[in-house]
Amino acid sequence: MKRILIIEDDETIQVELSELLKASGYEPIILIDFQHAEAEINKTKPDLILLDINIPYMNGELLLQKIRKNMDVPVIMVTSKNTEADELLSMMYGADDYITKPYNPNILLFRIANIFKRQNKNEEIFSYFDVEIDKERGILRKNNIEVFLTKNEMLIFSHLVIHKNQMVTRDELMTILWNNAFYINDNALTVNISRLRAKLKEIGYENAIETRKGYGYLLNEVL
Numbered sequence: 001m002k003r004i005l006i007i008e009d010d011e012t013i014q015v016e017l018s019e020l021l022k023a024s025g026y027e028p029i030i031l032i033d034f035q036h037a038e039a040e041i042n043k044t045k046p047d048l049i050l051l052d053i054n055i056p057y058m059n060g061e062l063l064l065q066k067i068r069k070n071m072d073v074p075v076i077m078v079t080s081k082n083t084e085a086d087e088l089l090s091m092m093y094g095a096d097d098y099i100t101k102p103y104n105p106n107i108l109l110f111r112i113a114n115i116f117k118r119q120n121k122n123e124e125i126f127s128y129f130d131v132e133i134d135k136e137r138g139i140l141r142k143n144n145i146e147v148f149l150t151k152n153e154m155l156i157f158s159h160l161v162i163h164k165n166q167m168v169t170r171d172e173l174m175t176i177l178w179n180n181a182f183y184i185n186d187n188a189l190t191v192n193i194s195r196l197r198a199k200l201k202e203i204g205y206e207n208a209i210e211t212r213k214g215y216g217y218l219l220n221e222v223l
Contacts, residue, residue: 002116005046007031007063008078009055013101017050020105026112034058038066046073048112051095053079068094074115078103128161128219131203142203152177153196156189160209160219169216193217 004026006017014030021028029044031037034056041049049067053060064075074096097111132141135158138149149157159176160168174189193209200208210218 001025001027002047003027003029003044004112005029005031005041005044005049007034007037007049007055007060008052009034010052020109024109037063041067041071041073048115049073049075050078051075053077064094074119076108076111076115128164128208129205131205133158133161140199140203145203147199147202149196149199150192152192153199156192157196160217164219165221167212167216167218172216 004021006014006021006028008014008017008030018028018030029046031040033040037055037058051060051064055063060077060079064077067073067075075094076097076099077095078099078101080101096115099108099111130142133139134141135154138151138154140147140149140157155176156173159173170186170189174186177189193211197206197209200206208220210220212218
């Protein structure tokens with residue numbers, strides 16, 4: 001059962017969301033201690049977070065930034081504000097989706113289900129030949145050989161694997177790193193790609209990443 005953390009200070013909405021999620025087969029958890037919200041999130045280890053922008057002690061967008069430094073958990077921003085600026089800012093801070101109050105419960109459930117569906121799809125295709133990928137520990141393992149990737153290298157490699165045999169632009173990779181609070185400049189992206197190539201070479205995949213000048217990169221499915 002998927003655990004969904006509700007970060008909302010309105011008690012009426014807390015109860016409504018909790019009942020809606022329970023009826024839909026999810027396990028709702030309501031955040032109580034807003035002063036130590038980040039620690040509570042780490043403790044509950046949710047599969048998804050519904051995060052209101054207006055919460056005590058810290059606004060939701062700042063909390064989202066903190067979440068993104070340590071966790072890849074999907075986040076849907078829930079807010080009473082309805083401006084393009086708020087939506088853009090939430091997405092730039094790393095939100096996976098955005099919904100405005102008063103929201104249609106069915107639309108919210110659809111968006112939650114859609115995120116889990118994308119997540120499951122990514123997990124299904126998250127493999128590369130006979131390489132075992134330990135995303136949480138940042139390890140690529142083949143037979144008895146292990147190579148350790150930095151956070152940036154794993155973010156890049158994960159995205160390339162999910163889109164293997166498809167072109168991925170440099171701008172796309174820069175956005176992913178920026179959204180995860182690991183912002184790097186254009187030259188640093190080139191360095192990270194070079195280091196990733198070297199580590200793939202260590203486990204026998206020297207020509208895995210192909211560069212398309214002026215466009216981006218392609219992770220070859222056939223070597």
